[in-house]
Amino acid sequence: MGRVIIPEIEAILDKEFKVLDHGYVILVDYMGGDESIIQAARVSYGKGTKKLSDDRGLIRYLMRHDHTTPFEMVELKFHCKLPIFVAREWIRHRTANVNEYSLRYSEPEGDFYIPEAGQIGFQSKDNKQGRSLQEVPEELKAKVQRYMKEISEEAFKKYQELNQAGIAREMARMLLPVNLYTRWYWKIDLHNLFHFLRLRIDPRAQYEIRVYAEVMAEITKKIAPLAYEAFEDYKLSSITLSKLEVEALDTVLEGENVDEVCENVGFRKGRELNEFKEKLEILLKKEKKLVS
Amino acid sequence: MGRVIIPEIEAILDKEFKVLDHGYVILVDYMGGDESIIQAARVSYGKGTKKLSDDRGLIRYLMRHDHTTPFEMVELKFHCKLPIFVAREWIRHRTANVNEYSLRYSEPEGDFYIPEAGQIGFQSKDNKQGRSLQEVPEELKAKVQRYMKEISEEAFKKYQELNQAGIAREMARMLLPVNLYTRWYWKIDLHNLFHFLRLRIDPRAQYEIRVYAEVMAEITKKIAPLAYEAFEDYKLSSITLSKLEVEALDTVLEGENVDEVCENVGFRKGRELNEFKEKLEILLKKEKKLVS
Amino acid sequence: MGRVIIPEIEAILDKEFKVLDHGYVILVDYMGGDESIIQAARVSYGKGTKKLSDDRGLIRYLMRHDHTTPFEMVELKFHCKLPIFVAREWIRHRTANVNEYSLRYSEPEGDFYIPEAGQIGFQSKDNKQGRSLQEVPEELKAKVQRYMKEISEEAFKKYQELNQAGIAREMARMLLPVNLYTRWYWKIDLHNLFHFLRLRIDPRAQYEIRVYAEVMAEITKKIAPLAYEAFEDYKLSSITLSKLEVEALDTVLEGENVDEVCENVGFRKGRELNEFKEKLEILLKKEKKLVS
Amino acid sequence: MGRVIIPEIEAILDKEFKVLDHGYVILVDYMGGDESIIQAARVSYGKGTKKLSDDRGLIRYLMRHDHTTPFEMVELKFHCKLPIFVAREWIRHRTANVNEYSLRYSEPEGDFYIPEAGQIGFQSKDNKQGRSLQEVPEELKAKVQRYMKEISEEAFKKYQELNQAGIAREMARMLLPVNLYTRWYWKIDLHNLFHFLRLRIDPRAQYEIRVYAEVMAEITKKIAPLAYEAFEDYKLSSITLSKLEVEALDTVLEGENVDEVCENVGFRKGRELNEFKEKLEILLKKEKKLVS
Structure with missing residues (x-):
């Protein structure tokens, strides 16, 4: 069959998709697409798949019945720039390969996330983990932004002073706040990426990680359109009744x-x-x- | 909090539960129960869980929203005896620890699985992977059993002869059929065990693995009754509409x-x-x- | 065989071992010990192990030849309190189960790590990732501590003010520095714990994670003394020549x-x-x- | 940087490398090479890597100090045909993606492994798991081959008869011996592939899996020559003293x-x-x- 080349994707390889104020998502490389899922499924289900006359039907069948292994045959590699507090949630998805910028080896690049006024919200009352976007007075929004900027700048200034004085990087970095941007390479197979997307595209996910998931979802849609459609139908927009x-x-x-x-x-x-x-x-x- | 001791479980530790003609499932050890799930959830969700007044409500909430990590805090270890063809399906669940009897180091113990007449079925027409239990004539059933016995005995006899002659075990074993019983220790956390059970208790799972899953489900129910109830409600018996x-x-x-x-x-x-x-x-x- | 109970360990269950200025390691539960390794190895290697007359010899053989699966049969669960920057390194060990205190659900408990003067060092010249402990003048040490305290206090004060004003916790927490303490339950099998210890006890590991690894090593030594001895001999203190x-x-x-x-x-x-x-x-x- | 294309590898994509009497290894796809390891390492170690003037030095450093994550950034996908008893050892490497030919869905393709006379050996005395190739008389060798052929043919004939009679495939397959060939897609990252190769190229590995590992090693050498050289120097041919x-x-x-x-x-x-x-x-x- 040969390797899968998707022209629409080749065109966006290494392209920076902006996220938040200083972040981005870049698709660095990929391996496979819908065809690779079909290829793998046909070895598993062999003659049993002959009657599933078309590819779309087979992929829908696999998704519906949680035959997840064929989706693992597609691999995607991203380069992302993201705030530390986002990275801390993201890294909990263990079935991925990661190489992150290390503050033991290098100085921070110095970008900090400051939320837009439109994203600043009160603690949600019915959702213990989320925010409600209504009614925050303009001056309180301004204060949130000002506080974040003040801490970021003050911490970075102190970091630099200690760094200039020769203090070990692994030590000076301890005072940096979690809105500091970090960078990483993140590689994952399509099955596990779908799992990540399902949890992180969800409205209950924190806004600041959701926007990354949304960009990655758009890219994924292009790499494996049939698989993504099935994912959306059976997982993302399905309703489960207990x-x-x-x-x-x-x-x-x-x-x-x-x-x-x-x-x-x-x-x-x-x-x-x-x-x-x-x-x-x-x-x-x-x-x-x-x-x- | 101290360790979780469940008297009902202590009583069945090391007890052999028969499965198929020569197989068994033994619970060798366990760590934790419903309480450990609660304990772990409360560190994650902290004050956020205060209002979930009771344990059952919290465990149901975790299960419903796929907050799976607290369920990983419970661990179970089984000793099983099972046919090789069952072991081959079972081992595909990768998130477990396994030590299997090795035919490179030791001679086979010599038990082979011969299906009961009642379990012998025709190829299902609408389920490419399954069997239909209707209408197989008695004499065909008898033939299936006879063929299995013949191959098992013949293969075992030849194995023993080659073994006696000093041929390497790793080589002589090549002629043994996949209905030979093997044994293993299998250790897994509760979240991943639920995933295993969901796939293997399913009517589409092969009968010969389903009977193992059913025994393990009964044991699990005793170790973490609230979690099992939630699992049954939200996963096992739920209905998902795309x-x-x-x-x-x-x-x-x-x-x-x-x-x-x-x-x-x-x-x-x-x-x-x-x-x-x-x-x-x-x-x-x-x-x-x-x-x- | 029944479950493994190690009296020396029962005595330290739930006991808090202090680490750094506000951190700790608590062994919450464990499953198995040297005996479980032997038990699992004997099913794998069956008659092949008869001649390895004693348990110590068998465990040393397993360790020497990277027969790692029997070590996976022992499980340990810890409750730890640790600074975020330590948690960020620690979490990279993916083969573990984790439930961490969430700043989306709860307010921070308010402890921040301030290094002791004796641990404050210059950037190491020959080790790009480490620190050299020599020669830092007292006043520079004092400045490092003062800066950390200032940022910690200032950030926490601002957090509390935003929190009082009703700003969402998931948002207010963005300005907290990575020396803030977090807590988690961390569960892992012995093989993967050894891997963690080997990397984190190493002199090249950052001091602030090494001290946690050292406490856990002492606990591990008591749970599986023969395995630990073999680990030390063959992994920790061995020399590999390319x-x-x-x-x-x-x-x-x-x-x-x-x-x-x-x-x-x-x-x-x-x-x-x-x-x-x-x-x-x-x-x-x-x-x-x-x-x- | 764009995707890594290695002309020497493009030439062998989808090419069948024969192994044993009916088996093969085919490289179906790959993602990355030495360059991807460097790329990932440089994000982690940032400015810290500047002084490691060349790529070879950096890759050797990563291998020597078990900085394994950059090697995970390379991915390989193989299509293999292999006897069941080999597949059973192979599958124990859990950190891989697999889609295997299913005997529940499809009939066996009918190839069985019969060892060459030159590979037939006595049980090794000092290696409980291996064979010694010396001194097996020709007639005993012939008997081993004859027995394997007899069981294979007899079992396959009986399978076909039951299959013709309509017996469910998942049932009829129970009498097939473990020298039956199966097929699978197997996808793995380079770090975990090295781990697989280290264990399976070893002289103590069973010959029938070693020959697969050797073919895969040759392919890997072409995909990431610097990484393979470092792997050979530091892992494969190194000597560890306890x-x-x-x-x-x-x-x-x-x-x-x-x-x-x-x-x-x-x-x-x-x-x-x-x-x-x-x-x-x-x-x-x-x-x-x-x-x-």
């Missing part, structure tokens, strides 16, 4: 009040019920009469 | 014929449609009129 | 000058030669005449 | 008898002593007087 929710749905469709229902099937009134209602809204949008 | 299926559901609920629907939303007539219909049957059991 | 160095040694033993030798065999004058000389000093300590 | 052996060497160089020495330093008379003597022979070849 066993208890399936039972509850049944009663709801029979006309019973949804708030009464949850206790009977055994789930909790607060968060679980709210999440179930959100699903119902999507599932039964034309059947609102049943739900309300 | 983006296209959500669209299709909408039209079906409006009364449109399900066979017409699928083309409009963009999925294929064969397998995909059938799987969608199966889901509809479960979801709308009381609403059959809409579907039929 | 193919080129073996050739060079030959000429050196014949009396040739070591500086002349390296060019002939093909390695470089700078670092490589110096490292070779260091090895020679250890290997031929009583044969100095040959070397000098 | 702490106890370093002590023993000292006394040996002073003229003491090697057999007396080992007891003093604390290692065992049998295997450990013999392995030490083998190392001495290599290290001190020109200094035999000292040893004997």
Whole structure:
């Protein structure tokens, strides 16, 4: 079959896609595409795949049934510039290869992330981990930005002074804040990249990592369009109903009040019920009469 | 907090649970249980978890939102005896620690798996990988068993003869069939065990590995009952609707014929449609009129 | 065989071992010990191990020949408190399970690492990543400490102010420096722990991570004394001569000058030669005449 | 920098390299080469690498000090045909991506490995896992081959008969011997490939897997010649002396008898002593007087 060359991708190799104020994502190299998934699947499922007449059908089948290994046959390598606090979340995805800029060997390059006013938000009340973007007064937004700049500049100035004085880099760096930008090469296979994207494109992911995931998703779409479509259909935009929710749905469709229902099937009134209602809204949008 | 000791489990440590004709599963050791999941989650989510008033609610929340790392804090170690062809599927779960009986170092112990008549089936027509248990004539069943016995005995006899003659074990073993039993220690964390169980308890999994998974599921249920309940609710018995299926559901609920629907939303007539219909049957059991 | 209980270890479970100014290492739980390594090895090597009459001999054999899987059968779980910059190096060891305190969910606990004067050093000249502990004037040491304290206090004050004003935690935390302490549960098997220890006990590792590794090494020694002894003998304190160095040694033993030798065999004058000389000093300590 | 294209490798992409009687190794795709290792290392070690004037020096430094992550930036994908018993050893290397021909989906292709007469050996006496190639009488060799052929043919005939009769493939395959050939795609990064090669090129590895490793080593040498040279020098052909052996060497160089020495330093008379003597022979070849 030979190696997979995707002209649309060759055109963007080594191209810098800007993210946040000083960050970027660059696709440095890739190996394979939709064809490699098909190739690998056909060795596994052999004659069994003959009747799946087309590639799209086979890729959808693999995605639907969590036959994940063929997706591992595609590999992508990125060069990213990102704030340390983003890198700290990102690195938790262990099934990837990483080479990061080291502050033991080198001085920091000196860029710090300062959020745009539009991204500054209050602590979300119903989402313990997130922010709400409403209502922050302009002056408070300005203060957030000013504080970040002050600490960044002060810390960098002190770093440089200690560095000039000959203090070890591994030591001087201890006072640098986590909005400092770092850089790395990050290489991952498509299956694990999909897992990363699913968690990091999610609205509950922190904005500052989500924007990286979104750029990478666009690139991935071009490398393996059929796989990405299947990923979007079955993973990103799918709805999962738990066993208890399936039972509850049944009663709801029979006309019973949804708030009464949850206790009977055994789930909790607060968060679980709210999440179930959100699903119902999507599932039964034309059947609102049943739900309300 | 100290270590987690579960009396119900202490009682079955080192106990042999029979599987198939000569196989077994033994729980050799374990580390942690529901409490360890809670403990780990509380360090991650800190004050954020205070309002999740009880442990069950927290564990359900973790499972529902794929916060998988707290489940990795529980570890189980099994000693299993299983046919080589089962071991070959099993070993594909890479995130585990394994020590297997080696035929380079030792002679085979000499047990071979011969399926019970009740498990002998024809190739399934709609499931390329499975068997259908209907209608195999008794004499064909007997032939299957006889053939397996003949090859097993003949191969073992020849092995022993070559072994007696001093031929290297790593060489003589080459003629042994894959129904030979092997043994191993297999150690895995709870998150990865759940993943294994989800794939191997599934009706599409081969019977001969499913029976092992079922025994291990029972043991797991005792080690971490809350986690297992959440796993069953959100993973094992949940139903996932793809983006296209959500669209299709909408039209079906409006009364449109399900066979017409699928083309409009963009999925294929064969397998995909059938799987969608199966889901509809479960979801709308009381609403059959809409579907039929 | 039943589970392994090591009285000496039971006594230190949940005990806090202090590290640095505010950090600690706690052994929370463990599974297995030397016996579990033996147990797993005997299933792999079966009758082949009979002649290795004792456990110590078998464990040494496993370590010497990189039969690493039996060591994976032992599992350890730690609770650690450590500065973020240490956590960033530590997390690079991917084969472990981690649950870390999250600054998206919770406020920082407010401890910052300030190095002791005795640990403050200049950038090492011959080791690009390290520090030299000689000669830093007292007043420069004091300045390093003062700068760290100033940035820590200033950043924490600003964090608290933004937090009071209701700014999202995931946002306010961006200005915190990497000497802030975090906490995590960290679970790993013995083979991968040895790998971690080998890299982090090394004199080239940064002091602030080395002190954690040293405490964990002491604990490990008690959990699996025979394995630790073998690890120390074959990995930690062993000397590896490259193919080129073996050739060079030959000429050196014949009396040739070591500086002349390296060019002939093909390695470089700078670092490589110096490292070779260091090895020679250890290997031929009583044969100095040959070397000098 | 753009993607790495290695003309010598492009010429052998998709080329079948024969191994054993029916097996092969095909390089299907690759990503990166020596340049990618350098690229990744320079981001990690930044200005720290400036003084390592050339690429060879830097790659040797990385290999010598186990800075393994830059080697993970190169990826290779192979298509292999290999006997099941070889696949069973091979798959133990977990850090790789695999898609294997499935006997649940497809019928076996029908090739079985029959060893050449020259490879048939007796059980080795001093190596519990290996074979000795001396002295096997011709007629015994012929018998080994005949037995393998008989079982292979008989099993395959019975398989086909059951298959014709409609018995499920996942069931009929249970009687096939482990010398049946299977096929797979196997993708791995260079660091983990080196680990695989180190263990499988070793004379103690079984011949039937070693021949695959040797072909792959030749291919790897072309993809990353500098990295391979460093791997050979520092890993493949290096000699490691344990702490106890370093002590023993000292006394040996002073003229003491090697057999007396080992007891003093604390290692065992049998295997450990013999392995030490083998190392001495290599290290001190020109200094035999000292040893004997």
